[in-house]
Amino acid sequence: AQSVTQPDIHITVSEGASLELRCNYSYGATPYLFWYVQSPGQGLQLLLKYFSGDTLVQGIKGFEAEFKRSQSSFNLRKPSVHWSDAAEYFCAVGARSNYQLIWGAGTKLIIKP
Amino acid sequence: GAGVSQTPSNKVTEKGKYVELRCDPISGHTALYWYRQSLGQGPEFLIYFQGTGAADDSGLPNDRFFAVRPEGSVSTLKIQRTERGDSAVYLCASSLTSNTGELFFGEGSRLTVL
Numbered sequence A: 001a002q003s004v005t006q007p008d009i010h011i012t013v014s015e016g017a018s019l020e021l022r023c024n025y026s027y028g029a030t031p032y033l034f035w036y037v038q039s040p041g042q043g044l045q046l047l048l049k050y051f052s053g054d055t056l057v058q059g060i061k062g063f064e065a066e067f068k069r070s071q072s073s074f075n076l077r078k079p080s081v082h083w084s085d086a087a088e089y090f091c092a093v094g095a096r097s098n099y100q101l102i103w104g105a106g107t108k109l110i111i112k113p
Numbered sequence B: 001g002a003g004v005s006q007t008p009s010n011k012v013t014e015k016g017k018y019v020e021l022r023c024d025p026i027s028g029h030t031a032l033y034w035y036r037q038s039l040g041q042g043p044e045f046l047i048y049f050q051g052t053g054a055a056d057d058s059g060l061p062n063d064r065f066f067a068v069r070p071e072g073s074v075s076t077l078k079i080q081r082t083e084r085g086d087s088a089v090y091l092c093a094s095s096l097t098s099n100t101g102e103l104f105f106g107e108g109s110r111l112t113v114l
Helices: none
Strands: A003-005 A010-014 A019-021 A024-026 A032-038 A045-050 A056-058 A064-068 A073-078 A087-094 A107-112 B005-007 B010-013 B019-024 B031-037 B044-050 B053-056 B065-068 B075-079 B088-095 B109-113
Touching: A003 A087, A010 A019, A019 A107, A024 A073, A032 A064, A032 A073, A045 A056, A045 A064, A045 A073, A073 A087, B005 B088, B010 B019, B019 B088, B019 B109, B031 B075, B044 B065, B044 B075, B075 B088
Parallel strands: A010 A107, B010 B109
Antiparallel strands: A003 A024, A019 A073, A032 A045, A032 A087, A056 A064, A064 A073, A087 A107, B005 B019, B019 B075, B031 B044, B031 B088, B044 B053, B065 B075, B088 B109
């Protein structure tokens, strides 16, 4: 079955510390992978996407993610978090076409001052 | 408009009532999507429009759910005979085409069925 697992429901990180959010997927075909962020009172916003090529992709707001086919993972990283990064982060996988994306349940990021 | 607009932002209704949720996509975006997000879960695909036609409605849970996009812009999601299990946030998204890899989401319409 096709699925996306985000093992951490909540993560708390101190401001200025590094961050890694985990995403594992199960998908029958070549996966196209996405990370979206949902801030309070705002719609979901695309952080980055992986279609092919370099397995380390750069996104907006200083985020990056690495595709590891052998581990079926697409973890999101940021070297130094800011208080404004507090939000919920969603990993999604699908075909290149946008619809029918399969989404993880999300990880809520809490920033400690 | 500048972004995807959804109305109402909140809707409380009674079981058995009819509900309409509206989505105004980004101007010029031909692809429009409806998703449903229940508490503690990621979005769940409902339906996808390319222009005026529903290219894929396989995510609609049953025949109480219906969506239209008559002029290829604004879309309305219609739910008949609402049930408590329909309570969720209904998200609308649009994109320039269906293959850009980026969806632009509205803030959602929170539906509560009492």
